Amino acid sequence: MSTNKDSEAQYEQVLHDGEEYHSLFDTQAYLKEYYRSDLPHIGYVENRDESKLFTYRALSGVKGEMVLDLGSGPSINNHISAANWFNELIFSDFTASNREALQKWKDGEMDVFDWDPAFKHVAGLEGDEIMWETDKENFRKKMTDIYACDVRKDNPLHPVICEPFDCVTSFFCLEQACGDGTDFEQVIKNVSSLLKDGGVLILGNVLDETRYKIGGVWFRTLGVGKETIIKGVEKAGLRDIKWYSCQTPEVQFSDATDMYVLVARK
Numbered sequence: 001m002s003t004n005k006d007s008e009a010q011y012e013q014v015l016h017d018g019e020e021y022h023s024l025f026d027t028q029a030y031l032k033e034y035y036r037s038d039l040p041h042i043g044y045v046e047n048r049d050e051s052k053l054f055t056y057r058a059l060s061g062v063k064g065e066m067v068l069d070l071g072s073g074p075s076i077n078n079h080i081s082a083a084n085w086f087n088e089l090i091f092s093d094f095t096a097s098n099r100e101a102l103q104k105w106k107d108g109e110m111d112v113f114d115w116d117p118a119f120k121h122v123a124g125l126e127g128d129e130i131m132w133e134t135d136k137e138n139f140r141k142k143m144t145d146i147y148a149c150d151v152r153k154d155n156p157l158h159p160v161i162c163e164p165f166d167c168v169t170s171f172f173c174l175e176q177a178c179g180d181g182t183d184f185e186q187v188i189k190n191v192s193s194l195l196k197d198g199g200v201l202i203l204g205n206v207l208d209e210t211r212y213k214i215g216g217v218w219f220r221t222l223g224v225g226k227e228t229i230i231k232g233v234e235k236a237g238l239r240d241i242k243w244y245s246c247q248t249p250e251v252q253f254s255d256a257t258d259m260y261v262l263v264a265r266k
């Protein structure tokens with residue numbers, strides 16, 4: 001159990017950002033600390049489940065040919081229900097070790113992170129938990145490309161040029177990518193540029209977070225609130241903005257307040 005004093009000492013540690021993700025983002029530590037469902041610190045895990053429920057709800061009404069996720073990290077859990085509504089699920093990340101983890105899971109390699117509990121959870125939400133293995137295989141088939149990306153670039157998938165997408169998602173990434181002082185409004189514009197007219201943008205993150213920790217390494221994030229995020233999305237020319245939020249419990253990993261999911265149309 002950490003004390004307030006411990007936390008203050010941790011906050012004095014140097015904060016990392018930008019290009020440092022290449023060398024300092026520990027993929028295995030991230031999965032272990034943020035996604036293991038059997039960890040005893042129930043509050044956080046339960047809240048992560050609620051966050052999955054949020055993204056499930058936000059994604060489950062949206063349909064189309066292709067959905068692109070930007071800054072996927074090594075994680076697929078947010079898109080499990082999307083496999084029912086899209087023919088292709090495209091993932092991307094800045095950090096090579098995260099892209100490798102996604103590829104290994106897709107290829108069914110041994111010693112990869114176990115997403116089965118997440119598949120069971122979503123199948124249960126959809127009313128038929130017994131279908132989770134079929135859902136998993138279906139998901140693998142639909143998981144087509146895994147690209148390198150940098151949301152700070154005008155075309156975040158540069159040098160790849162894609163047809164505009166029906167849906168673009170990004171979870172726990174844009175504010176993290178802006179930790180190096182990158183302009184948040186410009187990043188939302190970059191991400192939205194990948195959408196076709198009428199396409200849907202889904203963003204999810206935590207509010208007011210200035211730092212978060214993985215494997216003992218602290219990363220800087222841009223602490224923004226609801227107004228700033230909505231203003232950025234409006235300035236990028238999107239409309240029909242819907243906002244969902246839930247409380248984040250106090251954790252040692254971050255100084256965030258609430259979690260949100262935003263859905264908007266181009």
Ligand SMILES: C[S@@+](CC[C@H](N)C(=O)[O-])C[C@H]1O[C@@H](n2cnc3c(N)ncnc32)[C@H](O)[C@@H]1O
Nearest residue numbers: 071072073075094095149150151171172173177
């Ligand atoms: C907290 S993780 C979130 C990963 C995943 N979306 C999830 O929900 O578990 C932040 C991710 O942002 C990625 N990232 C950092 N800077 C980025 C950038 N400039 N462009 C795209 N992704 C970036 C990191 O590699 C990392 O995978």
